[in-house]
Amino acid sequence: MRVLVTGAGGFVGRALVDRLLREGMAQPGDVSELVLIDRHMEATQAPDDARVTAVAGDFGSPAVLEPLLAKPVDVVFHLASVPGAQAEAEPAAGDSVNLWGMLALFERLAKQAGQHEGRTVRVVYASSVAVLGEPLPRSVDEHTAPHPTISYGTHKFVGELILADWTRRGMLDARSLRLPGIVARPELSSGHGSAFMSQLFRMAQRGEAYTCPVSSAATAWWMSRRCCVDNLLHAARMPAASLHTGRVWTPPVLHLSVGEVVDALRRRFGAFAIDYAPVEPIEQRFGRQPPLADRRAVEAGFRHDGSIDALVDAALERVHGEAPT
Structure with missing residues (x-):
């Protein structure tokens, strides 16, 4: 199995990479190649493992993506982003990474289904509770409507919608998690x-x-990094046939x-x-x-600490x- 992780040198990315190398996707050893992309990744940050291919660069750049995706990938964890406060202070950087780069990545991944029959990419997308906006209602559940009030939340919501639509069309197999601060x-x-x-x-x-x-x-x-990685891996492992059409969950x-x-x-x-x-x-x-109780996420097997x-x-x-x- 070939797995790609964007933002692999980040706080959550490093822990996810460590778990994938130890546990695999379904069982230890089933990840044959782990492709890591991070704009600031240095050679010393990449794990010393023959299965790892690490690249420093922009995940949305064709010059970076095309060589890496010349061979099909099975699963992609898209973690890379410009965080909310920084995206507000530097809107051009936020737009470039969180919107245009994201769309370029998803578009390139969607092409795989046409180029390699039967090889639809499973995409696990690190969305954010920022899509819910503010002020929040007295409680949040699976029926709470998104109304993002910062660019970061808007970009994440766009990502959710694109992934759900392209999943419906058979171009991708996506799962979006609205994560809190980790x-x-x-x-x-x-x-x-x-x-x-x-x-x-x-x-x-x-x-x-x-x-x-x-x-x-x-x-x-509150959610720990360990719990966050648990939920990301659970999202990747869920059988596609059992998932609701929106493909978005807010983990407990x-x-x-x-x-x-x-x-x-x-x-x-x-x-x-x-x-x-x-x-x-x-x-x-x-x-x-406020209290958060997404019944659909709990029933799907997502957990808190x-x-x-x-x-x-x-x-x-x-x-x-x-x-x-």
Whole structure:
């Protein structure tokens, strides 16, 4: 099986690559070649494994894609994007990667069905809860209508619609997951408005004081990197015949206040100083998230971390070869 991962050098991408090499798609060893694309990937970042082909470049560029896709691929995990806050600050970069690059990739993958009869590509798309927009209703479920209010959310919604339509037409076999902020990202991650969620973990881990840009009562959707990868792999493994036509799921999350997470971190690491200095735009976007219960996602087998203490353990887990943070 030939598998392609875009954004393979990123926070989630590295963990997904590690799991694919260890576990395969259906069983260990069934991935014969793992093709990795990341704009900033260096040779030292690629796993030392004969099955890996790693390329530094733009996933939407024909010069990058055509050689890699000369042979058919079976599964694609599309993770690469310019994150929301950065896309708002740099709209041209956001449009180039999150919209035009995405469409170029999907178009090239769709050609495979015509070029290689019976080789429709399975695409797992990392969409975002940003498609839901703001303000959110009092609760979110599978019937909540998207109304994106930032470019990042709009681009992700376009991706969902294109994939659902091209799946209907038999050009692709797609599955889109509306992911929340994933913890705990490295401290230097940029462009993520939800960065405070990961910073809480990192500062508690080091026992350092932290000034939090949302209140203790702020509520957010929490998912660890390990759980995120679990859900991405589950999406790829689901039989196509059992899937609904929209091909979009919002996986379950832990709905927790910042204060609850701080208490769990103190149980794990001991006391650390925290001040709350709420910044209204950040609190509004990331600190007023309501309960989320997508029945369709639960029935499809997607899962959250299980408990707040399990979240803490999984969020701080390092991938093999990853530098300490």
